[in-house]
Amino acid sequence: MPLPKMPSKPASVLDPTEYGAVAPAKRKADKTAAKPAAKAGKNAAPSVKNTAAPKAQTAQPAPVSSAAPAPQKAATPRKRSSSPAATEKPQAAPAASPIAAPAQLSAPESTPAPTKRSAVSRRHAPGVQKSAPSRAADKSGQSKLFVLDTNVLMHDPTSLFRFEEHDVYLPMITLEELDDHKKGMSEVARNARQVSRTLDALIGGVSEEAIESGLPLSKLGNKDAKGRLFFQTRLKVDQTPLGLPAGKADNQILSVVRALEGDFPGRAIVLVSKDINMRIKARALGLPAEDYFNDHVLEDTDLLYSGIVALPEDFWAKHGKNMESWSKNENGAAATWYRVSGPLIPSLQVNQFAYLEPKNGEAPLQVQIKKLNGKTAELKTLRDFSHTKNNVWGITARNREQNFALNLLMDPECDFVSLLGQAGTGKTLLALAAGLSQVLDVKRYNEIIVTRVTVPVGEDIGFLPGTEEEKMSPWMGAFDDNLEVLNRGDAEGGDFGRHTSNDFLRSKIKIKSLNFMRGRTFVNKFVIIDEAQNLTPKQIKTLITRAGPGTKIVCLGNIAQIDTPYLTEGSSGLTYVVDRFKGWEHGGHVTLARGERSRLADYASDVL
Numbered sequence: 001m002p003l004p005k006m007p008s009k010p011a012s013v014l015d016p017t018e019y020g021a022v023a024p025a026k027r028k029a030d031k032t033a034a035k036p037a038a039k040a041g042k043n044a045a046p047s048v049k050n051t052a053a054p055k056a057q058t059a060q061p062a063p064v065s066s067a068a069p070a071p072q073k074a075a076t077p078r079k080r081s082s083s084p085a086a087t088e089k090p091q092a093a094p095a096a097s098p099i100a101a102p103a104q105l106s107a108p109e110s111t112p113a114p115t116k117r118s119a120v121s122r123r124h125a126p127g128v129q130k131s132a133p134s135r136a137a138d139k140s141g142q143s144k145l146f147v148l149d150t151n152v153l154m155h156d157p158t159s160l161f162r163f164e165e166h167d168v169y170l171p172m173i174t175l176e177e178l179d180d181h182k183k184g185m186s187e188v189a190r191n192a193r194q195v196s197r198t199l200d201a202l203i204g205g206v207s208e209e210a211i212e213s214g215l216p217l218s219k220l221g222n223k224d225a226k227g228r229l230f231f232q233t234r235l236k237v238d239q240t241p242l243g244l245p246a247g248k249a250d251n252q253i254l255s256v257v258r259a260l261e262g263d264f265p266g267r268a269i270v271l272v273s274k275d276i277n278m279r280i281k282a283r284a285l286g287l288p289a290e291d292y293f294n295d296h297v298l299e300d301t302d303l304l305y306s307g308i309v310a311l312p313e314d315f316w317a318k319h320g321k322n323m324e325s326w327s328k329n330e331n332g333a334a335a336t337w338y339r340v341s342g343p344l345i346p347s348l349q350v351n352q353f354a355y356l357e358p359k360n361g362e363a364p365l366q367v368q369i370k371k372l373n374g375k376t377a378e379l380k381t382l383r384d385f386s387h388t389k390n391n392v393w394g395i396t397a398r399n400r401e402q403n404f405a406l407n408l409l410m411d412p413e414c415d416f417v418s419l420l421g422q423a424g425t426g427k428t429l430l431a432l433a434a435g436l437s438q439v440l441d442v443k444r445y446n447e448i449i450v451t452r453v454t455v456p457v458g459e460d461i462g463f464l465p466g467t468e469e470e471k472m473s474p475w476m477g478a479f480d481d482n483l484e485v486l487n488r489g490d491a492e493g494g495d496f497g498r499h500t501s502n503d504f505l506r507s508k509i510k511i512k513s514l515n516f517m518r519g520r521t522f523v524n525k526f527v528i529i530d531e532a533q534n535l536t537p538k539q540i541k542t543l544i545t546r547a548g549p550g551t552k553i554v555c556l557g558n559i560a561q562i563d564t565p566y567l568t569e570g571s572s573g574l575t576y577v578v579d580r581f582k583g584w585e586h587g588g589h590v591t592l593a594r595g596e597r598s599r600l601a602d603y604a605s606d607v608l
Helices: 022-043 132-140 150-155 172-180 187-203 208-213 249-263 276-284 315-319 400-409 427-441 468-487 494-507 537-544 573-581 599-607
Strands: 145-148 167-170 228-231 269-272 308-310 324-330 333-341 353-356 365-373 376-381 416-421 447-452 509-511 525-530 552-557 587-592
Touching: 132 269, 145 150, 145 249, 150 172, 150 187, 167 172, 172 187, 172 249, 249 269, 249 276, 269 276, 353 400, 365 400, 400 416, 400 427, 400 587, 416 427, 416 573, 427 447, 427 468, 427 525, 427 552, 468 494, 468 509, 494 509, 525 537, 537 552, 537 573, 552 573, 573 587
Parallel strands: 145 167, 145 269, 167 228, 308 353, 416 552, 416 587, 447 509, 447 525, 525 552
Antiparallel strands: 324 333, 333 376, 353 365, 365 376
């Protein structure tokens, strides 16, 4: 069987055991997804098809979209003996309550689970416990009433529409706190104002009776939101436990939850909060409380798309029967193309890299998937950037992943590149070298634009003097270090020539602040977004949509080093773009796995 012709000097590679083959990974994902599906019965969400599915990584049977499901054997929280909601089985419609409430809340509504769940609502964190009333409602198919804490709305302004067929309840103190946080230019203030505008649109043009009976959340066109929105329209009797100050906002919300639970003992009343202490306090008082996880792209970051796949040993035996091959010259380099068919092809992604370890003297295989059509794929051999003749601004690839990354960075047809990896894997150096080469040598772009979010690791040192670029300079120390590495080879002119060359290179690199990106359009620019893991999905969308004709955007980051408060590996903007851009013919992603900074840095990454 003919194999692709590759350079005689391949790049240094990782151990093959560090990458899992496609088929075993797929079977593992299917197996893990099948367990919860078997327990869910009729209300189960569809199981995960494969590990490459972008929005069904952790399919769960629970219909609730606010919090993560717990294992079925999780300990039941301690409940008040007077609250029937603590039992596993919901009771019948309750008797009249001395506290007036909307008619729709008087009895548990038996709402069948939707036949088609949104992928967002199925993503839940494994191992996070749900309350007993919530689990009982899941089993019986009843809709729940979620009481939202203020921090949920300020964290995700679209959270009102993420609870599917369940109802949402807003205490009056929540609206008060939204009003207190609406002033300012921070992300929290913007979210508070957006929630206020959404509530105003929902409540506009309706009568007092309609507000009392609940507003349909689908009024603004959100078809997935089949529940209703209830406001606290009547004063609840103070049921704050003794010892807790009644004037504190958290305690007032807890008293509302307790009053609702007492009014409607047959319905699951669940508090949703991003505040850990709030949830602990609620569970200690016997009130159901859960976290909000719908903003997460992935709950298990091990399932994040890596951009690289290890082909099985029998790849050619199963996929080379009707193989076609041809040669094509692109961008000044010749490449061999293959058209193959087989059972593995549907699990691949466009612009994904695949490799096959050489055995028994066979030639190694490193290809990029360029086109997919059913069970047929077109594979393209790669340019070997580990060879000195193919160096990029004096930089050569030291391992297989760096070679993959340089193939993306130097590809003019690839408009968006994301590089993810631990410290010292060469993300910044590769991106800067590729940018300088294409700006100064090839003249494909006019200049390099570098930006990053200014989130300090420690305490803030205060305001910085100077212009925009001077203020951003302390945040761009990593680029200065890499620029020094890229410029050290120019020793012909001595120190003077090196300084002159360094000044010339700096003139082609513009450092911009993230705060002034709104409304801009970059034409023929090479844009590098450093430390992208500290960006929210909304911020990274703002940056990427600045791209004009002929612009290439490169996102760099390490999701293990997130400094932005309330951002996690699953909700980071970098995770968001990696998951959303996979499979696009003009975008690519590579996860760098081996550190190349120094033996000290590599050892520190392993043991510290």
